[in-house]
Every structure is written in structure tokens, then in C-alpha cells.
Amino acid sequence: MPLFKDARGLAVTAADPAAVAAIDASIAAFLAFRLDTGDRLKPGLAADPACVFANVLRGYYMMLMGNRTLVPRAAKSLAAAQAAAAGATRREQDHVAALAAWVAGDFAGAIRRWEAILPEHPRDAIALRLANFGHFYLGDAEEMRASFARCLHAWDERVPGYGFMLGAYAFAQEEAGDYAAAERDGRRAVEIHPHDVWATHAVAHVMEMQGRADEGVAWITGLEGNFGECHNFTNHLWWHRALFHWDRGRHDAALALYDRQVRTESTDDSLDIANAASFLWRLENVGVAVGGRWDELAARAAERIDDHMLVFADAHFAMALAAAGKPGEAERFAASCRSFAAAGETESQVMREAGADLVDGILAYRAGDYGRAVDRFLAARPALARIGGSRAQRDVFQQMLALAALRADRLPLARALWSERTRLKPWCGWSWGNFAEVLSAAGEPDAAAGARARAAAIAA
Structure with missing residues (x-):
């Protein structure tokens, strides 16, 4: 079976170069969160139905939807890839094994296989982004960041997709708590690709974690004209914009955004x-x-x-x-x-x-x-x-715990939890107001008055 090179110099086994061109086009769309990601792959499968990596990629897209009803479709793509895998490269076979693990429910095993690909093939954009996706949904922020750090030596602005990788790295840095680096790299990624919703989202997260709500609204609003080709991830950006309004106590504006953008259908x-x-x-x-x-x-x-x-x-x-x-x-x-x-x-x-x-x-x-x-x-x-x-x-669940402790009259615990929230988010007037309520119930009127004053000052 002939070997061709993809846009980043990786070997792809295919009977027709049109399959490789379609894979490249689809990966470019995937990195940009485009609506036509799957459509771009279809010509490749039509040109070479047995192309191992094209079938793996289709299976990955099915699994990324996070819906169990689509797992059989992913399994069908897996079977097609497995049938032709004997003639494929080792990298492609490793991708087949990763898809097989994911389809079987061994998400951690799939992540291990993607990570095993990367030392030898650090420019494998799919392995890198899927490993990042896996670390994110298993709550391993440090490994999200480290995975990119191990690979970015092989990426620069001459490599197709570099800006999207930098934007993804920015988000990983934000989740690991390195806000300055996250904002720097996220802004640079947006300079390279103004339509990069993930990099835009990374910078928005920094602003959320630092209480910069008005800046956050302005950041997203200033870029929203670039997102017309993006899929429903834009709804999550609108969620962030609504959350900034919630943070500032603009609840009517937040609810209006919910209806107009967060949940339009x-x-x-x-x-x-x-x-x-x-x-x-x-x-x-x-x-x-x-x-x-x-x-x-x-x-x-x-x-x-x-x-x-x-x-x-x-x-x-x-x-x-x-x-x-x-x-x-x-x-x-x-x-x-x-x-x-x-x-x-x-x-x-x-x-x-x-x-x-x-x-x-x-x-x-x-x-x-x-x-x-x-x-x-x-x-x-x-x-x-x-x-x-x-x-x-995940902060919504921390809010639930703190409110439940207050409403259950578990005052020492409630006091501790609301104290924690006001230290972590000192800009949040809602937290100070609830802290004041706890302190008052705990018989600490002076401290309660101070917390109420903080809440009022933030609201003003």
C-alpha cells in the first residue's frame, strides 16, 4: 500500500492521495472546531474506503460526541480500520488500538496509547489533542499541560496548525493555574487565528478565574464575529459571557443571554x-x-x-x-x-x-x-x-455544597466554606453576602457587618 506524507510530514497509508488530502482538511477543521469537520473527511473515504487512518478518524469523531448511541457507529469504523491495519504504519496501528480501547470503554487505555504515540510523533495533532481531551475529562490538569510541553519543541509557526496547538496549550496552562502564561499564549494564538474559539475560551477562563468580568465580556464580544464557521462550542463561549454578567450581578442580562445564545434551541x-x-x-x-x-x-x-x-x-x-x-x-x-x-x-x-x-x-x-x-x-x-x-x-458543585451547609444549619462548616469562597473569589459579592448570613447566624455580628459591607461595595 502506498505511503503519503500529511501536512505535518507524518506517513499515511492510502490507496489514493485524495484520502490524505481529505484527512488533512478534516484535521484542520477539527482543530478549528468547524461545523464541516466530518464533511471534509467524506471525500477521502469515498476515494479510499479502506484507508486506515480515515476510518479511525471517523470513529474518533463519533466517540467525541459523548453519546452512547453513536458507539456502534464508531465500532463500525473501527472494524473497517482493523480489517486493513496489517498494511498500515505502526503509528496508524497504535491509533487503531486507541480507538478500540475507547470503544470498549477503556478511556484511560486510549489516553495511554495516544501518549505512547507522541514521543516519536510529536506533530501528530490528533493524538495530542485527543490526549488533551482525555486528561481534561479525567481531571488531570497537570498532565494536560505536561503533554503539550513534551511535544511543542516540534511545533512552530511553519507547522500547519501551530496556532491551534498554542491555544490548546494556553487552556492547559490556565487549568494548571499558570494564568500569566495562559493569557500570553492564548492571545498569541488568537492573533494567529482570530477564529480560534478554543484559544478565545482559554483567555476567557483566565479572566473568570481572576474576576475580570467586564474584560471578559469585552474579550468575547470583540471576537464573536469570527466564529460563524464554528460548531456548537460557541454556545460555551456564550455561557462564559453570561457567567461574567452573573459574576457582576447583572442577572437580567445573564438570563437574556441564556435565551438568546446559550440555549437558543x-x-x-x-x-x-x-x-x-x-x-x-x-x-x-x-x-x-x-x-x-x-x-x-x-x-x-x-x-x-x-x-x-x-x-x-x-x-x-x-x-x-x-x-x-x-x-x-x-x-x-x-x-x-x-x-x-x-x-x-x-x-x-x-x-x-x-x-x-x-x-x-x-x-x-x-x-x-x-x-x-x-x-x-x-x-x-x-x-x-x-x-x-x-x-x-465544577464550581457550581462547590456552590451547592456551601449553600447546603448554610441551609442545613451546619454553621461551622458553612462558615469555613464561605470563608474559602471569599478568599478564592474576593470579587464575588454573592459570596460575601452569603458569608455575612453565616457569620450573623453564628453570632458574629461585627464580622457579618464587614462581609455585608464588602458585598455592597462590590455591587456598587
Whole structure:
């Protein structure tokens, strides 16, 4: 079988150079989060249906959707790749093995295989970005950063896709707490590719973690005209813009953005559901009435009760089911989570370590059983990062724990948690207001008055 070189000099086994050109075009679109990522691959598969890497790539795209109903389609692509793998390169065979592990539920095994590819092939954009995706959804921020650091010696502006890799590295640095480097590299990546939504998002995360809400709104607003070719990840950018408004107490503006951009249509995409559920919960936490918006989300979540592709998504499905007042479906979902925890998949272990307790805590919180919610959230907290997502995304669960402790009248714990929040997010007036309430209930009027003054000063 002939060998061709791809855009970054990697050998690709194919019967027709058109297959390699389509792979290059599809990877370029994948790095840019473009709507036509899958469409760009189709001509390659038409030209060479047995192309190993094209079939692997199609399987990866199916798995990235995070929907168990698509796993059989990924398995079909895997079978096609396996049938032709004997004549492929070692790198391509390693990708086949990674896809096989992922399809089988061994997400950690897939990550190990991607990482094993990278020392010899640091310009393998798919292995690098998928390893990054895996580390992110298993909550390993340090390895997200380290994985890029081991490979970026082979990348510079002469290598196609360099800017997107720099932007992805920026986000990894932000999650690892290196905000200055993250902002520097994220801004540079956006200079290279103004339509780079992931790099834009990396800088927005820095601003979120530093309380720079007005800058964050201006940053996203100034770039939004570049995102017309991007897929639904733009909804997550709008979520960030709405969250900046929430941070500044502009709750009407935040709710308007929810309707206009965050959740403009009903989709079953797990990130879309997570954006919406976590944002509605935040709005309700500050007393905003969200009306019947939960019903649509709960209907979508009910379709995913036995999905369990990512525990991060499961937690948000639980939020929607509980908030919409569907106790039967919520309990059925909790039971499904406990059953899944006994399975042999990578995410089953995450469910055992944190997910099942987190789901139980969410349901207890919404039922008004705040004492049980506290217990379950505390049980999940040591391993909470393992569910994946960013620190900004997981913060909603920290909010739930702090509010549950206050409402359960567990004043020493509540005081400790709200003290922690005001130290970590001193710009958040909502946190200072709740801290004042705890301090007052704990018989500390002077300290409570000081906290109220801080809240009022921030609101002004």
C-alpha cells in the first residue's frame, strides 16, 4: 500500500492521495472546531474506503460526541480500520488500538496509547489533542499541560496548525493555574487565528478565574464575529459571557443571554445541556425565577439516563431531572449511575470515586434534604476533579455544597466554606453576602457587618 506524507510530514497509508488530502482538511477543521469537520473527511473515504487512518478518524469523531448511541457507529469504523491495519504504519496501528480501547470503554487505555504515540510523533495533532481531551475529562490538569510541553519543541509557526496547538496549550496552562502564561499564549494564538474559539475560551477562563468580568465580556464580544464557521462550542463561549454578567450581578442580562445564545434551541449535546443546566442553577441560586426552562432540559436528560459516557455530563443530567421536579426519573437515573459504577469502564471508576455521591447530593439538595446533600457532596469532594470539566464548570458543585451547609444549619462548616469562597473569589459579592448570613447566624455580628459591607461595595 502506498505511503503519503500529511501536512505535518507524518506517513499515511492510502490507496489514493485524495484520502490524505481529505484527512488533512478534516484535521484542520477539527482543530478549528468547524461545523464541516466530518464533511471534509467524506471525500477521502469515498476515494479510499479502506484507508486506515480515515476510518479511525471517523470513529474518533463519533466517540467525541459523548453519546452512547453513536458507539456502534464508531465500532463500525473501527472494524473497517482493523480489517486493513496489517498494511498500515505502526503509528496508524497504535491509533487503531486507541480507538478500540475507547470503544470498549477503556478511556484511560486510549489516553495511554495516544501518549505512547507522541514521543516519536510529536506533530501528530490528533493524538495530542485527543490526549488533551482525555486528561481534561479525567481531571488531570497537570498532565494536560505536561503533554503539550513534551511535544511543542516540534511545533512552530511553519507547522500547519501551530496556532491551534498554542491555544490548546494556553487552556492547559490556565487549568494548571499558570494564568500569566495562559493569557500570553492564548492571545498569541488568537492573533494567529482570530477564529480560534478554543484559544478565545482559554483567555476567557483566565479572566473568570481572576474576576475580570467586564474584560471578559469585552474579550468575547470583540471576537464573536469570527466564529460563524464554528460548531456548537460557541454556545460555551456564550455561557462564559453570561457567567461574567452573573459574576457582576447583572442577572437580567445573564438570563437574556441564556435565551438568546446559550440555549437558543433544544439539543441533546451533552456540553450544551451542561452549559444550560449549570447556568440555570446559578441563576436560581441568586433568586432569579427561570420559569419552565428546566422542562426542556429534563426531557433531553431523560433520553440519556443510561448513557454514562462522561460522569461530568451525568452530573448535569441529574441537575436537570431534579430541578424539573421529576423525582421518578431522577431516582431511576441515580440507580442507573450506581449500576454503572460497578461496570468495568474507565468512567465507572470515576462514578465510584465521585460521581454517584455527587448525583445523590444533587438530588438531595433539590429535594430540600440539605443535611444529606452536605454528606454526599463532602464524600464526592476529594475526587471531584476526576469528573472532568474545568474548575469554572465544577464550581457550581462547590456552590451547592456551601449553600447546603448554610441551609442545613451546619454553621461551622458553612462558615469555613464561605470563608474559602471569599478568599478564592474576593470579587464575588454573592459570596460575601452569603458569608455575612453565616457569620450573623453564628453570632458574629461585627464580622457579618464587614462581609455585608464588602458585598455592597462590590455591587456598587
